[in-house]
Amino acid sequence: MGRVAIVTGGTRGIGACISSALHKEGYAVAAVYAGNDETAKAFNKETGIRVYKWNVGDPEACAEGICEVEADLGPVCTLVNNAGITRDSMLHKMSYQQWSEVLRVNLDSMFNMTRPLIEPMRERNFGRIINISSINGQKGQMGQANYSAAKAGVIGFTKALAQETARKGITVNCICPGYIDTEMVAAVPPKVLENIVASIPVGRLGTGHEVAEMVCFLARESAAFTTGAVIAVNGGQYIANG
Template identity: 45%
Template sequence: MDQYLQGKVAAVTGSGRGIGLGIAKKLAEKGASIVISDVNEENARNGLAQIEEAGGKGIYVPADVSKYEDAQNLVDAAIKELGSLDILVNNAGINRDKMFHKMSLEDWNSVIAVNLTGVFHCMRAAAGYMREREYGRIINISSASYLNGNIGQANYAAAKAGVVALTKTFAKENGKKNITCNAIVPGFIDTEMTRGVPPKAWEIMVGKISMGRAGTPEDIGNMIAFLASDEASYITQGVFEVGGGMVL
């Protein structure tokens, strides 16, 4: 097994299950030590146990990324307990879907607080350390809604568009410090959440995918592991679709 991330430390937010856990597992498989972080402790500890059972190494650090002090604690814990923070994956996110005219201020603020401000918090907490070391890999999870919008998701789409802008700006500011920053746009991914959609809706979504299947968390993890590697050291400010050729 090619462990090209051996010796690296990666923190993945929202990694208790789904895409986040798939990313964490893939990074661990490639040799990185992992900081599992999630607001759901049971999910996070179960995810960490799976990584350890597979021979990986990691710790669990609880974090509500909408709070800057939690983001700073996440970074500090990685450095203190695992020795460094080389890779940061901002995956944590929530949905509060409603049509625009019915969306409350709370619906708006809660999604922006986690999905956009939370990304800023974690990047800001890590930036000083990575700049001082002149090394870092940051990968942010966006969504196709950033480009096309999505009915009932004004808050989510706005946040994910902000993530792309934040990614590009950070990349420009920190390239000379050997810190790359890229964004991933996942397609229709087979997770606990998407398995809950009605069979007809599943068929419609898969029917839009050129490769004829839903993606897996591992598919997302493969791309992130590459972007976290030294082979991707000249790739920054990118927005990469991992969707099997999905037509939106």
């Protein structure tokens, strides 16, 4: 069997672009989704990419789902932790449910998805783990204390795991997209979106394909010397030191 990749949140938005790009690179891709059956079915029909449904915030569901993928496609060599949700609110109005749902899906999923795969990757002396954080995990964002905290945690997780696995041929990197032209961003009120675009030096929203191209680079064997990196794909909107 050839190269196998799992992409969480892989049937919509940025995730769909990542799944499609890896598929074109020759990967057997498992695109994981949580709830939108209609969209997942349409994505599968359009691309031929296999889709799998489970909640990445549930460790047992992740372990079972990964076993199913490997039974169908073979050992997973590349994991893209892309799934994420928002439950926006100012902290003084935020419920514990809003806080915990976001932390569970956006941050706990890093452990839930990576833990079952990391030992086999170590045994094979090869693996590519690519985590999708956010510009708001770097700079914070009003009304997103939960989301910003989770995405900042993804960056810390990436840096720690990269050090643990470097000598085992496993790279662990993080991409921080800025504002990307997805359904979620399209739902922003026009005046707010206009102000967002005005704050981006390149003068436009990014595309999911631009994020996907970075994922493809990091997944290649030729990217073996790149690990622990936090890569901004944000049009210059926020420039961080490291």
